[in-house]
Amino acid sequence: MAKAVLTSKSEDFPKWYQDVVAKAELADNGPVRGTMVIRPYGYAIWERMQAELNRRIKDAGAENAYFPLFIPESYLRKEAEHVEGFSPELAVVTHAGGKELEEPVVVRPTSETIINSFFSKWVQSHRDLPLLINQWANVVRWELRPRVFLRTTEFLWQEGHTAHATQADARVYALRILHDVYEDFARDVMALPVLVGRKTERERFAGADATYTIEGMMGDGKALQMGTSHELGQNFAKAFDITFQSSSGTTEHAWQTSWGVSTRLVGALIMGHGDDAGLRVPPALAPIQAVVVLVRDEEGAGERAASLAAELAGAGVRVRLDDRVDTGFGRRAVEWELKGVPVRIEVGPRDLAAGTVTLVRRDVAGEKATVALEGLGARVAGLLAEIQTSLYQEALDRRESSTVDAAGLDEVREAAQVGFARVPWDVIRESETDLAADALTVRCLQEADGGVPGSSAGAGLIATVAKAY
RNA sequence: CGGGGAGUGGCGCAGUGGUAGCGCACCUGCUUUGGGGGCAGGCGGUCGGGGGUUCAAAUCCCCCCUCCCCGACCA
Incomplete structure (x- = not known):
């Protein structure tokens, strides 16, 4: 950290963000505006996200499947509000196979329509419910103002789609995903505190009855929607004729949910934890939790470094030599700092004689310790756990100190110029559009105790207002 | 889509009409290695595209394209 490697966060946050993306080798811009090439290290982070999310999704009972990239344009039109919400950002294929298509096909902006057209076939009886499907896929939404990872024309995500016999079941499931998958993942893996709440009618997903969200605060005080879960009611079930016979013999429309998180989470990682030396990846997420850096290969230091890496790997640490x-x-030290590897272990000839190594933690700038080689595996494991906690605490402290309880508009x-403003929802209600003119949005509504409201009409709700990505 | 910037080697930039340059990166060699080391020698650009003015255009004029930043829309 002797020389400035990056634009500093405080000097120019957007520039800093781009610098981190480039220097940590996370991604490049693609040739088509709004597209991105996710580089190996960036993709390794995404793969870790996928692994952790996939496990939680399966724990919630959903199964993975895959539906086509191309959707008949007519499908989109079946749900009026849905198509209205998406039509400006659709990529439509009109020519293929050397000729104009009779019916244009849309590159999926989300898969509600095509998945529900199959749910219609698959759901006949209440015994077929609940139907819990997830897919990992790319989607395309033509973006006017792209930003790598945060808002790209093509992005990767998981989208869950479910059908239930009752409204209550669907509601419970949408909230279960919100808490047990998304909130849990954000907190325990990404080490980012999130507000869990309900979107206002203005911010609700096109076609949903209710949209729930997890909202994180980034390093510049702006909000980032990190995940959403929707109660779709019977809107799509009616549009796509998803009906089932109940146990009493009546024909009913299914109640549905959909939910997703995307490669935007990589942006959340950068802006939620990054510092002036680059990325800081929480150990639970990190593709590389510890790197053993051989300083010079003299006096057997090389063998020592290799055996140390092997020992750590054996202890369950994701380690790189x-x-x-x-x-x-x-140069190498700087590189690993840019990439945010939580723990660095330096091994050189000087250490060998003393039976020590140099241990450096990435979360605390400039902290180095000379520690005994003996028992290093346990020590590193303990340090990783400590870093996970400290990163979360740091992010939480920053959010708390940048959140103001406001009484009036x-x-x-x-307050929302630099952080979150918490205000009684009753104060906002009719002024939401006015705030939008100042680039401020209600990020979510919560009960006074932080709970997720059952309706935006309820009394005593708290709105969190902020600038957002 | 509005407002503002910028397009010159991989990246960052200088170059106000007269032989295209600098830093970093890259390659080769030597030396170094405990915080982006040093020396020497190299590779690499039809100056975003098209048209025009001129003896001569990176430079002046016209049109187009792209990228970035700030706003309106979104995961």
Whole structure:
């Protein structure tokens, strides 16, 4: 950290973000505006996200499947509000196979329509319910103002789609995903505190009865929607004729949910934890939790570094050995800091005699310790757990200190310039559009105790207002 | 889609009409390696595209395209 490697966060946050994306080798811009190439390290992070999310999704009972990229344009039109919400951002294929298509096909912006057209076939009886499907896929929404990971024309995500026999079942499931998958993942894996709440009618997903959200605060005080879960009611069931016979013999429309998180989470990771030295990846998420850096290969240091890496791997640590001694030490140290590897272990000839290594934690700037080689595995495991906790605490403290309880609209406007403004929903209600003129949105509604409201019409709700990505 | 910037080697930039340059990166060699090391020698650009003015255009004029930043819309 001797020399500035990046634009500093405080100097120019957007520039800093782009610098981190480039220097940590996360992604490049693609040739078509709004597209991105996810580089190996960025993709490794996404794969870790996928693994952790996939496990939680399966724990919630959903199964993975895959539906086509191309959707008949007519499907989109079946649900009026849905198509209205998406039509500006659709990519439509009109020519293929050397000729104009009779019916254009849409590149999926989301898969509600095509999946529900199959749910219609698959759901006949109440015994077929609940039907719990998830898919990992790419989707395309033509973006006017793209930003790598945060808002790209093509992005990767998981989208869950479910059908239930009753409204109550669907509601419970939408909230279960919200809490047990998304909130849990954000907190325990990404080490990011999130507000869990309900979207206002204005912010609701086109075609949903209710949209729930997890909202994180980024390093510049802006909000980022990190995941959504929707109660779709019977809107799509009616549009796509998803009906079943109940146990009493009546024909009913299914009640549905859909929910998703995307590669936007990589952006959340960067902006939620990054510092002036680059990315900081929480250990639970990190593709590389510890890197053993060989300083110089003299006096058996190389063998020691290799055996140490093997020992850590054996102890369950995701470890990488950096023995590229033809590259200067400082350069490599900077590289691993940019990539946010939580723990760095430096091994050189100097350590060997003393039976020590140098242990560096990424979350606390400039903290190095000389520690005994003996028992290093346990020590590293303990340190990883500590870093996970400290990153979460740091993010939580930052959010708390950047959140203001406001009483009126003027206070809301002022507080939301630099952070979150919490205000009674009753104060906002009719002024939501006015706030939008100042680029401020209600990120979510919560009960006074932080609970998720059953309706936006309820009394005593708290609105959180902020600028958002 | 509105407002503002910018397009010159992989990246960042200089170059106000007269032989295209600098830093970093890259390659080769030597030396170094405990925080982006040093020396020497190299590779690499039809200056975003098209048209025009001129003896001569990266430079002046016209049109187009792209990217970035700030807003309206979104995961």
